Amino acid sequence: MDLPRDGEFAFLSEAEAARLRTFVREAFAERGIEVTVEPGRVTTVSGWRFGLSNLAAVCHHDSRGPRCWRTLVDEHVDRVIRSMDGPQALRALPHERLLAQLYPRFIPSDPALLKAFGYGPRSVPGLLEVLALDLPETVDMLTADSLSDLGEITALRDRAFQNLRAVRVDRHKVVKDKDGSHFDVLTGGSYFIASLALVLDEVVRRYTKDAPAPDGILVTLPHRHQLAFHVIRDRSVAPSLHAMARFAAMGFEQSPGALSPSVFWWHEGSFTQVATQDNAGLHIRLTQEAMDLAARFAGG
Structure with missing residues (x-):
């Protein structure tokens, strides 16, 4: 039987997507954080926003099925919270290590992101090219303001491309x-x-x-x-x-x-x-x- 599909995540049924969003709300609440859950994202009372598309895709592709979703959600929410509360990499890591972990990355273009992430050259239509730090648990995209303390943008992009050429294809x-x-x-x-x-x-x-x-x-x-x-x-x-x-x-x-x-x-x-x-x-x-x-x- 073909179940009705979710309006935001077409690869999930309406029931599956509702269950996933419930898990997300519960996981944040158990960690003392109140969030508003929208179809494609959650927003904390302090204004932090986190998209749900990656988590939804991870859950969808896990061969164990919905019985493991709550565990996947818990792990994801823990990573999100650590990224909110942990030390800023730009202040915590030596300069040379930051440069060694710097890469160019594409993100979908959105007018709301242009001020912070519109500093890169226009290359692929519909996408923004930004600089990002590859950290142990997360990939931190660097805003225009954060880059000002790291170095000159052309030199940073050259180093990021140098690192990119060594990326492993599996x-x-x-x-x-x-x-x-x-x-x-x-x-x-x-x-x-x-x-x-x-x-x-x-x-x-x-x-x-x-x-x-x-x-x-x-x-x-x-x-x-x-x-x-x-x-x-x-x-x-x-x-x-x-x-x-x-x-x-x-x-x-x-x-x-x-x-x-x-x-x-x-x-x-x-x-x-x-x-x-x-x-x-x-x-x-x-x-x-x-x-x-x-x-x-x-x-x-």
């Missing part, structure tokens, strides 16, 4: 289908796998031993732990574009750290959105750039 696979579509998928436990899009030409050479073609690369960043790409060379660009749009939409909906359901065209260092799947998951919407790319190779 799995590399090639997805192929009989329609001719094919693309590479990189996955890992690091929170910065998607950030590898910022050094995409280097990544392609590393994992395909193939220099990028003059026509560029299709790329998706469904969530923070995944990056997929297709080097554009021939008529396989059209079916690969559609396959990647479906792949990105699924990963975006079902995984922690969701970033974007879109496909982007990387060309000469710039990203352009070329495809996305509609909200109903039924149709792929292509931009003019996508149609131009497909037409260019249609007879090849």
Whole structure:
């Protein structure tokens, strides 16, 4: 039987999502913190806000099922509280250690975040590029104000990119289908796998031993732990574009750290959105750039 789906987390039923939110409210209350639970986040009386999308995805993907959700919620809430109450890393850690743990990270763009996190260059449409500290239990995104005490932004970004190039990818696979579509998928436990899009030409050479073609690369960043790409060379660009749009939409909906359901065209260092799947998951919407790319190779 197909149960009614939750309006915020479509991968959960209404009953499952209600149970999860109840667990979250109870976990905070047991730790002496009153929160207001909204569909996609909680807000404390002091104004702290925490999103629920990552926790919901973690619970959904745990093979033990809902019987373990309360434990997962407790662990998550404990980490949140420690991040609220613990010492600020920027004040507690030596400067060189901070630099060694500095990485570029994408977060979904939101007008409310621009003042604190809009300092990065505009790269991938719909996402903000920020600098973050990779700490033992959390990843702390650094605001514009906090960076002022750490150093000059260009030098900090250069160091973050240096660290990014050493990020470990746990799995590399090639997805192929009989329609001719094919693309590479990189996955890992690091929170910065998607950030590898910022050094995409280097990544392609590393994992395909193939220099990028003059026509560029299709790329998706469904969530923070995944990056997929297709080097554009021939008529396989059209079916690969559609396959990647479906792949990105699924990963975006079902995984922690969701970033974007879109496909982007990387060309000469710039990203352009070329495809996305509609909200109903039924149709792929292509931009003019996508149609131009497909037409260019249609007879090849």
